[in-house]
Amino acid sequence: MxxxxxxxxxxxxxxxxxxxxxxxxxxxxxxxxxxxxxxxxxxxxxxxxxxxxxxxxxxxxxxxxxxxxxxxxxxxxxxxxxxxxxxxxxxxxxxxxxxxxxxxxxxxxxxxxxxxxxxxxxxxxxxxxxxxTNTLAGVDSLLNRDIHQASPYVYNQTHRCYKGLITAQLNHNPHWSGLMEGYRHLFWQQTQNPHEQQQFERLITYLNYYSAN
Missing domain, CATH: 3.90.1150 (Aspartate Aminotransferase, domain 1)
Incomplete structure (x- = not known):
């Protein structure tokens, strides 16, 4: 055909x-x-x-x-x-x-x-x-259920670090601090690119500021 x-x-x-x-x-x-x-x-x-x-x-x-x-x-x-x-x-x-x-x-x-x-x-x-997936809580649960395992819900696991952390912050996830450190460690395992590492640190700074307002 x-x-x-x-x-x-x-x-x-x-x-x-x-x-x-x-x-x-x-x-x-x-x-x-x-x-x-x-x-x-x-x-x-x-x-x-x-x-x-x-x-x-x-x-x-x-x-x-x-x-x-x-x-x-x-x-x-x-x-x-x-x-x-x-x-x-x-x-x-x-x-x-x-x-x-x-x-x-x-x-x-x-x-x-x-x-x-x-x-x-x-x-x-x-x-x-x-x-x-219609709510932030639903997306938060799917992305952040076990951050030490590859997520089946995204193809790019580096992007999962960004989006999982963002979703946790927007949803006021009570485990935010642990997720931040966990994703930071995971991200540095996934890439040794200094520019990408700097971008992820910028995101963390942004989200911490976002949380304070």
Missing amino acids: ATLSFETELYRQLMPFFGQHQFVLLPQRKQFRRQVDTGFQNIILSPTFYGPETILDVNFGCRNEQVEQIAQQFLHNPLDYQAEANTLLLSIGKFTGAPFFRYTIHSGEELVRACRQIEQFFLTSGFDFLAT
Whole structure:
């Protein structure tokens, strides 16, 4: 199936379902998105084409606007990406304990089957998970539950240090001081880049000041 026809059919199959749940298709970003009070939730569809075979990866997560407004000042991502950055993002495979799982599709019938499986996943698990991300407390719990283990809810563990610490401060997490020292230690383990280390220390200073006001 050609790239354009595959994506067109993929969106056509999934639009009625996600539309019923207030998600809007953004084809230029290959995702369905739902605005919420704290930012947005999204489902990102990433097909990769290998001749007659298509591998479809499905990621989902959220953007918390408060967290990202602070984080993007220190992460220095490209300007056009900053407003689109997710706070949490994981694949269906990672969520279900099979991190290398992808949908493998060779025909229109297999595409339809994959779409029904995607819908079933969100009905049974995905939407419930997204509901937990609607508050700072929910994001705080997910990011900061065990900072000594890699978080399954972000792909970049360095960014997890920034966003976990920011979320803890915004949510008035009572373990703030311990999290600050824990993330500082973790960050220095992850990178020996002096500029990045300086940026993280700047964030800590900023958040301590933020806490005092």
